[in-house]
Amino acid sequence: MTSSDFPSEKRSYGLVVVGAGPGGFDAALEAAGEGIKVALVEKELLGGTCLNVGCIPTKLYLGATSPVEELEAQSKAKVAKGEIEIDFNALCTKKDRFIAATRKAMEQKAKNLGIDIYRATAKILEPGKVEVSRPGETAVLEYENLVLATGSHPTVFPGLEPDNETILDNTGFLSLTEMPESLLVIGAGFIGLEMAQIAHRTGCRITVVDAMDRVAVYEDPEVSKALQGIFKRRKWDIRLGVKVRSVSAENGKAVLRTEDGDELVADKALIAIGRRPNSSGIGLEALGIETAGPGFVKVNENLEAAANVYAIGDLNGHILLAHAASHQAGYVVRRIAGKTDGPYEHGPVPSILYGSPETMRVGSMPADLEGKGKVETSSFPLVANPIAQAYASTQGFVKVIWLDGKVAGITAVGHHVSGFTTAAAMIVQEGWTENDIHKVVFPHPSLDEALLGALKADKQAL
Amino acid sequence: MTSSDFPSEKRSYGLVVVGAGPGGFDAALEAAGEGIKVALVEKELLGGTCLNVGCIPTKLYLGATSPVEELEAQSKAKVAKGEIEIDFNALCTKKDRFIAATRKAMEQKAKNLGIDIYRATAKILEPGKVEVSRPGETAVLEYENLVLATGSHPTVFPGLEPDNETILDNTGFLSLTEMPESLLVIGAGFIGLEMAQIAHRTGCRITVVDAMDRVAVYEDPEVSKALQGIFKRRKWDIRLGVKVRSVSAENGKAVLRTEDGDELVADKALIAIGRRPNSSGIGLEALGIETAGPGFVKVNENLEAAANVYAIGDLNGHILLAHAASHQAGYVVRRIAGKTDGPYEHGPVPSILYGSPETMRVGSMPADLEGKGKVETSSFPLVANPIAQAYASTQGFVKVIWLDGKVAGITAVGHHVSGFTTAAAMIVQEGWTENDIHKVVFPHPSLDEALLGALKADKQAL
Numbered sequence: 001m002t003s004s005d006f007p008s009e010k011r012s013y014g015l016v017v018v019g020a021g022p023g024g025f026d027a028a029l030e031a032a033g034e035g036i037k038v039a040l041v042e043k044e045l046l047g048g049t050c051l052n053v054g055c056i057p058t059k060l061y062l063g064a065t066s067p068v069e070e071l072e073a074q075s076k077a078k079v080a081k082g083e084i085e086i087d088f089n090a091l092c093t094k095k096d097r098f099i100a101a102t103r104k105a106m107e108q109k110a111k112n113l114g115i116d117i118y119r120a121t122a123k124i125l126e127p128g129k130v131e132v133s134r135p136g137e138t139a140v141l142e143y144e145n146l147v148l149a150t151g152s153h154p155t156v157f158p159g160l161e162p163d164n165e166t167i168l169d170n171t172g173f174l175s176l177t178e179m180p181e182s183l184l185v186i187g188a189g190f191i192g193l194e195m196a197q198i199a200h201r202t203g204c205r206i207t208v209v210d211a212m213d214r215v216a217v218y219e220d221p222e223v224s225k226a227l228q229g230i231f232k233r234r235k236w237d238i239r240l241g242v243k244v245r246s247v248s249a250e251n252g253k254a255v256l257r258t259e260d261g262d263e264l265v266a267d268k269a270l271i272a273i274g275r276r277p278n279s280s281g282i283g284l285e286a287l288g289i290e291t292a293g294p295g296f297v298k299v300n301e302n303l304e305a306a307a308n309v310y311a312i313g314d315l316n317g318h319i320l321l322a323h324a325a326s327h328q329a330g331y332v333v334r335r336i337a338g339k340t341d342g343p344y345e346h347g348p349v350p351s352i353l354y355g356s357p358e359t360m361r362v363g364s365m366p367a368d369l370e371g372k373g374k375v376e377t378s379s380f381p382l383v384a385n386p387i388a389q390a391y392a393s394t395q396g397f398v399k400v401i402w403l404d405g406k407v408a409g410i411t412a413v414g415h416h417v418s419g420f421t422t423a424a425a426m427i428v429q430e431g432w433t434e435n436d437i438h439k440v441v442f443p444h445p446s447l448d449e450a451l452l453g454a455l456k457a458d459k460q461a462l
Numbered sequence: 463m464t465s466s467d468f469p470s471e472k473r474s475y476g477l478v479v480v481g482a483g484p485g486g487f488d489a490a491l492e493a494a495g496e497g498i499k500v501a502l503v504e505k506e507l508l509g510g511t512c513l514n515v516g517c518i519p520t521k522l523y524l525g526a527t528s529p530v531e532e533l534e535a536q537s538k539a540k541v542a543k544g545e546i547e548i549d550f551n552a553l554c555t556k557k558d559r560f561i562a563a564t565r566k567a568m569e570q571k572a573k574n575l576g577i578d579i580y581r582a583t584a585k586i587l588e589p590g591k592v593e594v595s596r597p598g599e600t601a602v603l604e605y606e607n608l609v610l611a612t613g614s615h616p617t618v619f620p621g622l623e624p625d626n627e628t629i630l631d632n633t634g635f636l637s638l639t640e641m642p643e644s645l646l647v648i649g650a651g652f653i654g655l656e657m658a659q660i661a662h663r664t665g666c667r668i669t670v671v672d673a674m675d676r677v678a679v680y681e682d683p684e685v686s687k688a689l690q691g692i693f694k695r696r697k698w699d700i701r702l703g704v705k706v707r708s709v710s711a712e713n714g715k716a717v718l719r720t721e722d723g724d725e726l727v728a729d730k731a732l733i734a735i736g737r738r739p740n741s742s743g744i745g746l747e748a749l750g751i752e753t754a755g756p757g758f759v760k761v762n763e764n765l766e767a768a769a770n771v772y773a774i775g776d777l778n779g780h781i782l783l784a785h786a787a788s789h790q791a792g793y794v795v796r797r798i799a800g801k802t803d804g805p806y807e808h809g810p811v812p813s814i815l816y817g818s819p820e821t822m823r824v825g826s827m828p829a830d831l832e833g834k835g836k837v838e839t840s841s842f843p844l845v846a847n848p849i850a851q852a853y854a855s856t857q858g859f860v861k862v863i864w865l866d867g868k869v870a871g872i873t874a875v876g877h878h879v880s881g882f883t884t885a886a887a888m889i890v891q892e893g894w895t896e897n898d899i900h901k902v903v904f905p906h907p908s909l910d911e912a913l914l915g916a917l918k919a920d921k922q923a924l
Contacts, residue, residue: 063852082546390525419881
């Protein structure tokens with residue numbers, strides 16, 4: 001490799017972005033759109049975790065295997081019968097092709113906007129200077145503004161190291177070309193639950209283990225309870241409150257041992273116990289930038305970690321979701337471009353678990369609002385909705401959380417409830433009162449009418 | 463039958479509602495909730511066309527047969543294979559049970575609120591008096607307010623009368639316990655297209671005939687074009703600009719003859735060429751109420767056809783959609799209860815075609831805005847959306863219509879686009895400008911991001 005692999009001779013930029021995941025890539029794109037000269041540094045793949053080994057491939061798998069679940073629901077309702085076989089090898093290939101094509105389109109888009117892409121690691125040297133390096137090649141970039149968007153990686157505890165043969169992390173799971181007959185899922189968060197559903201749809205026996213006393217612990221407890229009920233009806237072995245001592249590959253099997261001395265064995269194990277920020281090795285110390293907890297970069301109200309240095313997305317730990325990173329990117333660029341000087345504010349950030357069922361949540365849940373005013377909830381069961389009936393998937397509900405008579409949060413669990421997430425985000429953002437419900441004509445019939453039903457239902461004081 | 467079949471000895475009501483479809487039933491319910499003494503008169507079934515032979519059973523059929531289409535899409539993408547068989551007899555039974563249960567729940571709800579239900583025909587005698595009658599029984603109800611919500615029925619032209627054996631209307635189609643091998647659909651509106659899709663999914667050969675030059679003529683022409691493309695790829699025989707002379711049952715087959723002398727033959731034909739209001743025989747002349755066109759009741763800005771007499775829903779012909787009727791019902795009851803005295807206003811009323819693909823539309827289309835200001839459009843193709851990719855259903859787009867820099871309308875065609883209808887309705891209602899786009903954090907990944915993409919895309923002047 002020669003120095004010509006680096007895109008430009010000129011090394012001075014209005015903005016250097018480190019990390020080309022959703023946050024970093026969007027920051028680069030939007031800044032270039034503002035006429036700022038941008039360098040985008042990425043040591044691995046454009047698109048980051050989300051595109052390559054996270055949200056996007058997971059959703060591709062869930063979408064592709066969705067007919068299995070839909071047929072199962074209609075079979076139970078005795079109106080359809082049949083067999084569906086998923087070709088996992090073909091699906092994995094399709095996924096790789098789609099992701100590669102997306103990366104290529106991203107690269108082209110960036111180049112069209114005049115963004116210099118450095119495929120290299122980055123290290124801050126001193127204020128205004130970042131060193132980029134790849135084998136045999138090093139350069140120093142000068143920046144007026146720096147956006148750090150290095151993302152996160154899966155948490156690994158001693159005794160739970162993935163080998164990505166038998167003990168998998170998200171990357172290993174998404175590289176499988178055939179599904180195991182049995183899978184141990186360690187961690188009942190969104191990543192674990194979505195991947196468990198994918199495996200389940202291929203006929204894989206599922207065991208889910210979590211240290212907490214419920215699945216999807218960031219959700220409202222009623223949502224967790226509904227999820228557990230649905231998964232248990234699918235014969236999942238869900239073990240909660242379990243302290244895992246070790247997971248190891250033994251004779252080609254995954255063996256989990258608990259602190260209580262229990263032993264669980266499966267063909268493979270998936271470790272999905274959380275994520276840690278990628279904050280080491282990027283030279284934070286050169287600017288005196290501080291971190292908190294497992295390494296989240298501390299930022300001020302403008303998302304600045306130091307003067308003209310911003311940390312966005314998973315790296316600052318505010319909300320570990322791709323769309324939160326993108327939204328922060330938009331703010332930072334508007335700030336750099338002189339279009340805003342106020343602090344970073346975001347409306348309610350929605351969160352979705354995909355699969356069957358889905359969950360959605362936006363705004364505050366009852367537990368967030370203790371002592372903040374008069375908290376009430378109103379809810380509507382999906383069994384009373386004709387679209388849920390049509391899909392023979394009537395388990396679940398929509399729940400509205402009211403604070404002093406205004407909508408403060410909305411959550412739901414059930415078939416396709418992700419569909420009304422944006423509407424729910426707008427309703428929470430606008431803080432609807434009872435009187436606002438008549439403003440908008442909801443379509444009929446629609447799943448959204450379950451949201452309308454929850455908004456109109458009698459309120460229960462908490 | 464004795465007079466005790468009528469619910470009450472007292473025949474004096476604050477509100478008499480004629481017709482228990484979505485408009486009439488909601489009016490009765492909401493008025494009872496306001497403490498008004500209500501009589502609800504229905505000559506057929508609670509729930510009207512929508513529940514019994516319209517939107518609800520159609521959606522049940524589309525939902526139940528959805529796995530067929532989803533599997534087909536994944537099969538074409540070569541990641542799944544299999545066979546699904548729909549038991550249409552079981553589906554028809556399930557549908558009948560669900561609808562009967564819903565009617566029962568409606569009746570119970572009405573009774574719990576103290577509503578008197580008269581299973582009878584209604585005829586206005588003079589201001590303040592309606593006669594209700596059923597075989598062997600007649601009574602006169604006195605009203606302070608009257609809501610006419612008698613709905614509509616399928617249009618029948620001479621030479622195109624359904625026998626509901628071979629030549630079907632919506633009621634006949636929804637009574638089938640097995641699907642024919644071939645179906646002639648006369649009328650490419652929403653009813654025809656949804657029912658054609660149901661039949662298609664059971665392997666039925668589809669021919670669609672319409673007098674217009676495109677399908678779904680109330681939609682934006684680009685949407686019609688996309689629909690035609692998708693249906694043609696499914697080998698539908700779509701014949702546009704065809705003048706039908708007659709459809710008749712001959713030797714157990716449906717035979718269609720065109721004005722041009724062509725002849726089309728299929729196992730059955732479905733006639734879905736529009737709907738006419740049920741305005742005759744209800745005594746409109748006793749109050750001097752006028753009708754227009756095919757019999758739509760003329761109303762003033764308060765939806766009044768005469769003093770204290772309201773006509774809502776299909777009967778007034780404003781918008782022939784169930785949710786429009788319900789919304790009008792809410793206004794009328796608030797007016798009767800003294801809670802509003804302004805004219806009837808409704809926000810944008812969304813319209814959805816269900817199936818694969820779906821369409822959604824809300825607000826104004828370009829053709830509606832000619833000469834009203836600076837009209838621009840911006841759009842986003844579904845092929846660039848990861849959720850559409852996940853379902854291997856990437857045909858279609860989202861299109862935003864801008865008037866003088868504000869969102870005036872949104873339409874879309876493609877996989878599950880109904881999901882963002884309520885969000886789109888809110889955006890149109892609020893008349894978003896470019897600056898409003900940043901207000902709301904859209905979830906990622908989601909189909910809604912295609913809507914966001916269309917909002918953000920470069921605008922094209924019309």
